[in-house]
Amino acid sequence: MSATSRYIRLLAGEYGEKLDLVEEKPWERRREFLAMNPAATLPVLIEDDGPPIVGGVIVGEYIDETRGVFSRDKRLMPEKPIERAEVRRLTEWFVEKFDQEVTRYLVRERIFKLEMSKEDGGGSPDASAIRAARTNSRHHLRYVGWLAENRNWLAGSRMSQADLAAAAALSVLDYLGEIPWENEPAAKEWYSRIKSRPSFRPLLSEKVRGVPPVRHYADLDF
Amino acid sequence: MSATSRYIRLLAGEYGEKLDLVEEKPWERRREFLAMNPAATLPVLIEDDGPPIVGGVIVGEYIDETRGVFSRDKRLMPEKPIERAEVRRLTEWFVEKFDQEVTRYLVRERIFKLEMSKEDGGGSPDASAIRAARTNSRHHLRYVGWLAENRNWLAGSRMSQADLAAAAALSVLDYLGEIPWENEPAAKEWYSRIKSRPSFRPLLSEKVRGVPPVRHYADLDF
Numbered sequence: 001m002s003a004t005s006r007y008i009r010l011l012a013g014e015y016g017e018k019l020d021l022v023e024e025k026p027w028e029r030r031r032e033f034l035a036m037n038p039a040a041t042l043p044v045l046i047e048d049d050g051p052p053i054v055g056g057v058i059v060g061e062y063i064d065e066t067r068g069v070f071s072r073d074k075r076l077m078p079e080k081p082i083e084r085a086e087v088r089r090l091t092e093w094f095v096e097k098f099d100q101e102v103t104r105y106l107v108r109e110r111i112f113k114l115e116m117s118k119e120d121g122g123g124s125p126d127a128s129a130i131r132a133a134r135t136n137s138r139h140h141l142r143y144v145g146w147l148a149e150n151r152n153w154l155a156g157s158r159m160s161q162a163d164l165a166a167a168a169a170l171s172v173l174d175y176l177g178e179i180p181w182e183n184e185p186a187a188k189e190w191y192s193r194i195k196s197r198p199s200f201r202p203l204l205s206e207k208v209r210g211v212p213p214v215r216h217y218a219d220l221d222f
Numbered sequence: 223m224s225a226t227s228r229y230i231r232l233l234a235g236e237y238g239e240k241l242d243l244v245e246e247k248p249w250e251r252r253r254e255f256l257a258m259n260p261a262a263t264l265p266v267l268i269e270d271d272g273p274p275i276v277g278g279v280i281v282g283e284y285i286d287e288t289r290g291v292f293s294r295d296k297r298l299m300p301e302k303p304i305e306r307a308e309v310r311r312l313t314e315w316f317v318e319k320f321d322q323e324v325t326r327y328l329v330r331e332r333i334f335k336l337e338m339s340k341e342d343g344g345g346s347p348d349a350s351a352i353r354a355a356r357t358n359s360r361h362h363l364r365y366v367g368w369l370a371e372n373r374n375w376l377a378g379s380r381m382s383q384a385d386l387a388a389a390a391a392l393s394v395l396d397y398l399g400e401i402p403w404e405n406e407p408a409a410k411e412w413y414s415r416i417k418s419r420p421s422f423r424p425l426l427s428e429k430v431r432g433v434p435p436v437r438h439y440a441d442l443d444f
Binding site: 038039050051053054055057058059061062065066081082084085086088089092093096097143 | 260261272273275276277279280281283284287288303304306307308310311314315318319365
């Protein structure tokens with residue numbers, strides 16, 4: 001349920017790269033984890049016992065620079081600096097802003113709190129946090145709809161990292177039944193295109209214990 | 223007093239690029255500004271009437287890709303992906319994390335509130351926000367000290383964008399007299415190296431009306 005880890009899994013999947021996944025609960029603040037990433041954020045990528053590469057945006061750039069550059073017309077980052085800036089703006093939007101205003105609260109209140117100890121902040125969900133996140137979510141969904149109406153893919157005419165970052169974030173909310181797709185047909189059409197990609201399949205088959213996904217979650221034709 | 227705008231000014235300065243500065247008060251949420259950047263964050267760069275490039279990290283990447291790449295051994299971004307990841311980690315640390323935990327509060331409470339209308343959130347400073355920011359600031363300064371003790375420059379053996387991002391953030395706090403340099407001699411030695419660079423000079427000569435800098439702010443030998 002980490003939207004940013006999902007983004008990296010999609011990106012690696014698009015380049016045919018298999019990752020070994022290790023679950024980490026950042027709120028436990030494990031010593032070994034803090035030594036890898038003092039910011040205590042996810043995801044962290046380790047390649048061939050090299051130093052840890054931390055943070056969704058940065059791991060994304062690393063995968064582009066080590067995998068994307070060799071993928072020719074399948075590269076998910078454009079060549080021109082001004083187009084790269086737009087891909088980065090939207091990637092950052094979904095990895096940082098959307099997370100800070102929406103996903104973080106909904107996932108924390110509806111999922112992580114069930115697993116957290118009382119000392120770590122576990123307990124019953126905070127209704128006002130959920131309400132605020134849902135209000136913010138409507139504006140973001142409207143923005144995705146607007147982008148999908150005006151462009152073929154979110155950052156321009158070709159699929160890019162930004163589409164994966166956005167779809168990763170929306171997939172977490174969709175699991176929780178938090179997306180009224182009927183209000184945003186263009187966003188829905190775009191999401192169903194991304195959702196049909198092979199890289200998406202592993203995400204759709206995973207379930208959180210005790211929190212089943214909404215019925216349409218794994219349907220490619222929803 | 224925008225640490226991130228300062229970072230971009232330093233970066234452009236290092237590449238000998240002159241910027242035309244336009245002051246923007248994001249809390250006023252000007253229509254034209256929101257149209258350029260719906261996230262309402264600073265800085266925004268516009269080049270040759272092209273589309274706006276928004277956000278400190280992203281503008282930094284853009285300047286690297288359009289100026290840095292032509293600067294050979296003066297480029298402030300390394301070539302190797304793994305080293306680039308470390309420069310990016312620290313740049314993001316100072317542009318995002320340090321801002322969210324420290325600078326934002328101190329600047330808002332001690333400077334912006336004097337200029338803001340009551341509706342926009344102006345008024346007297348919130349002592350508890352200032353206290354929390356100062357506590358966070360100690361941990362960050364300790365981290366800069368640790369990096370400066372263990373490396374020649376913050377992200378490695380050569381000066382990089384990360385040094386500029388960190389120095390930009392610290393310069394704002396230093397203006398306000400919020401940095402106890404005597405506690406962190408290695409950080410102080412590193413900062414005095416950066417502060418002596420010609421790109422830093424314009425920042426040191428600017429003053430906020432009604433809020434004079436601490437006495438040592440513009441001294442190269444402080």
